[in-house]
Amino acid sequence: MWDSDDDGEVMLKARAELEELHIACVERITEMDPKKKLLVPTRFCSFNIAGFDLDKESKFGLGPPLDSNITPELGRYFASSAVNVISVKVIESDRGYPISVYGTVLARDRIDYRCVYLFRRGREDPQMISSKDDMLTLTGPRRALVPPVYIYFEFNLRVKGDASDEDFSKGVIELHVYRPNPKPITDVLSSWLSRVELVLAPVEGPVAASLEVEILKGAPPFIGKICVGTSENPETQMIVYDSRGMKSGCSSVALSRNLVAVPDPDDDEDEIVVHVRFLDDDDDDVDDEDAGTLVSIAYPAEEKVCSHGAWELQVNVAWTAILIKPRAKYIMKRGMSMPRAFTYPRYEPHF
Structure with a gap:
């Protein structure tokens, strides 16, 4: 039922080598954000990403029908919480409005940390954003998003131009959503040429x-x-x-x-x-x-x-x-093999 790890060979390496590989991977996804004037990782790197395919799509699907015979084994994997993505809005644009936006917005959750797409459009099929009140037309997720405790949202949006296209929104929102209060959660990614607002609604049980x-x-x-x-x-x-x-x-x-x-x-x-x-x-x-x-x-x-x-x-x-799976075999090791003394590029101002 669940997708297995495909990175076992890498994760069998010694911790010191894993730390070096992680640092190299982070450096490859690090770019200068002109809005922050900082070097920032533009993709997920909250555990050791050595050998981890950041582009692999989650294969985990829907759980069994509620009216079916659910075995005690499956009952152990019922999710205790989930989130609904209410909206994604471009609340500020350094290129004004209207703009044509394309690219991806995706989520990663504790089920497998693989890509769960919320928005995915190519250059030939951009969405026109006319004002800060317009929402991106989301087409996902195709399954429920399961936190606990953190959930990650990765943005890679571009704005289509007459002469050339530009990076518009790039980066990761990391959210702590383990809350008994069901009120919506709002966070903003300020990057490149925009401020993008994400609104979630937590759901218990x-x-x-x-x-x-x-x-x-x-x-x-x-x-x-x-x-x-x-x-x-x-x-x-x-x-x-x-x-x-x-x-x-x-x-x-x-x-x-x-x-x-x-x-x-x-x-x-x-x-x-x-x-x-x-x-x-x-x-x-x-x-x-x-x-x-x-x-x-x-x-x-x-x-x-x-x-x-x-x-x-x-x-x-x-x-x-809505089911969760036991943590993948190497997830714990990925968390424990993070470099302890490494200063991430995002903390290094650049003027």
Whole structure:
């Protein structure tokens, strides 16, 4: 079920050699950030990355359906927490607005520290950002993100220009998200030509809800927005569909993201619920709790029909467990073989 380590040969080396290899790897991913006027590692390096493929994509997928027979062995691997990525925004741009942005935003979590993509666009398919309020159109994660305790977000964005392209946002946000308070967490990466804001919503005792939306009545495509979250509070809801950036003429609405982690309450009387909100195309105030049509689906229900404007819509939900795996064989050694006296380039001012 789980992807095994592919770096065993490297990790069998002596600690001193591993430390030297790590330093060499960090130097290769270190660049001068013109905004900070510092040399900074632009990629993940929070454990010994000698022999670690920073570009390898995570193969870990969804857990078993909640209504299946879950063995005691699998029960040991239920995640105690997860996070939903609510939004990523370019809140400052040294090149002004509008701008065309492309590149990647990815997450790394404790499951395997491999790449879980949130945003991935090539130069020929950039996203137009018109103001600081515009969100990147995220297309992931394809599975739940599991902290505890740290989770890492890696940015490599470029801005497309008429004459030449420029590095726009590069670096890593490292977040401590082991919090009993479910309020959203906000952090900002200030780098190169921008300030990029990341907003997360922690979820305790999570399960995964995978969503589909079908048009039962009304001419496709659906015109408007769809938000999904763990409560009726817009702060915990993420936009998973915006018709202004979508092209769909079929009866199934093409969600840009279809998975949300929702809490499984300790109290048996409380329900596992996912909340889906439909908004009109001209409704820009997604923070208005009373706006649109709200649909709440409680486990074990797998579908619900609602009416919004000219459409009759059916929301389908697949409920699955969120699992973690035992720490990979060499993860502990990677943490313990970090150089103790090494000064990382990011601490060296350069004027």
